[in-house]
Amino acid sequence: MGKFTIVAGARPNFMKIAPIIHAIQKQQKEGAKLTFRLIHTGQHYDKKMSGDFFEQLNIPEPDANLGGGGGTQAEQTAAIMVAFEKELLENRPDLVLVVGDVTSTLACSITAKKLQIDVAHVEGGIRSGDLTMPEEINRMVTDSITDHFFTTSEIANTNLRNSGFQDEKIHFVGNTMIDTLLAQMPHFKKPEGAVFENLELGNYFVMTMHRPANVDQEHKLKAMIDAILEGTEGLPIIFPVHPRTAKNLKEIGINAPNLLMTEPLSYLEFNYLVKNAKGVITDSGGITEEASVMNVPCITLRDNTEREETIQLGTNELVGTDPKKLKPYLKKVMDGNWKSYQGIPLWDGKTAERIVKILIDKYPD
Structure with a gap:
């Protein structure tokens, strides 16, 4: 049975993981024996993230809040790692799924890998080339120890290949943020x-x-x-x-x-x-x-x-x-002379379905 821990640290992260949770729940209803725990690292305190927020996204409230907010980036990283290690020792999954490029992404990836737990990175391979941005360091370090990359574009795929990662680790699936956008537009x-x-x-x-x-x-x-x-x-x-x-x-x-x-x-x-x-x-x-x-x-x-x-x-x-x-x-x-949207491949609202099918394939019952 596939056991997954899904990590989010800031409000936009929840927008990215909501469709993945929906896709897992759909597979569960169809008989797939997979389970997940949703962990909020508490990186960002946000008064808008009340029960209504989770209700709007139609996702359960987190199973745990690690309370890792506040302090410098180093203090925050350390607090999240200490709390997440305890969470993983008590509820060991087959895989930890992290999203985006926030401090939580980095901290939870390192913690999981040190416990020999696989890591999947949603939005892997994204690069700005700007090391003055903390997010760029988070991306680079996370990707350096990731087992499965769920990528948003061919550009990200190329970045990963250029860094020496094999194609079997790279899964071009699209953009879960666009899944949420298209679902929430009405x-x-x-x-x-x-x-x-x-x-x-x-x-x-x-x-x-x-x-x-x-x-x-x-x-x-x-x-x-x-x-x-x-x-x-x-x-x-x-x-x-x-x-x-x-x-x-x-x-x-x-x-x-x-x-x-x-x-x-x-x-x-x-x-x-x-x-x-x-x-x-x-x-x-x-x-x-x-x-x-x-x-x-x-x-x-x-x-x-x-x-x-x-x-x-x-x-x-x-x-x-x-x-x-x-x-x-x-x-x-x-x-009124601006360019028009040309259509970005796989930004079609079905990214999460593709991710969950790959997870089921990699971590069968």
Whole structure:
């Protein structure tokens, strides 16, 4: 009987594992003798992750919360490893499944392998080439000890082959985040509040910024926001803002009537806004995937990306972190001259089914 431990450490991780849980439950109903435990490492405390959150995703609440949040990255990694080792000794699985590139991904992979337990990495092989990003180190270390890679693109497959991994370890399955997106799209809902009441569909922008390169230097942040305000020509810009960024913006005196700063939004609310936006301006990797599949123009304020397929086949363009480079891209969005989504192979809503079939094959009854 296949026994699996599924690990999630932050809200986006749960979006990625929800379809896998649904696919396992479907196989269980059809008679497959496999079981799973869902472990929340507690890496990110998020007040939006209440019982309602798990209900919306239609997944069970975690079997355990390791309480590994807070502290420096090293402290967090150590706390998760200590707690996860105890979890694995008490409930030893055949395989630990980790997703993405957060601290939990790294910590739980190392812990499992030291106990001689197999590791599967969902989104294995992704690379930005930027070692200043903690996520890149997490990806590289996790992949170096992974037994099964579930990959989102041929680019990831090539990265793994170039690192010397054999094809039998690489399983090109698609993107579970897109499984969730397509499943949840009928449930998207307009956020409540005065800010959103008069939004004209297709005639506003959505913006997210959280990377230190963009938000921690006051003069650079001001220059970037000024360039965005100029290029969007007075259209509303919805900006769900991290408290640290809000503080920085206040200190530099950014005050424009069309820059509408809001509290962080739920998944269903945020993606409602993205789906109906004229364009998205972001420094997040995941949003570029969702915007591409929804065929919404996406401008990425980063110098590199680990999701090259969103540029080659999606609606994403890598603009960089220099505000001076932004103007022509915003003009293309404003003029309606942006490229369209070409379709990314296997981003079809069936990725989790493929993953679970492979797991059943590798870890039979």
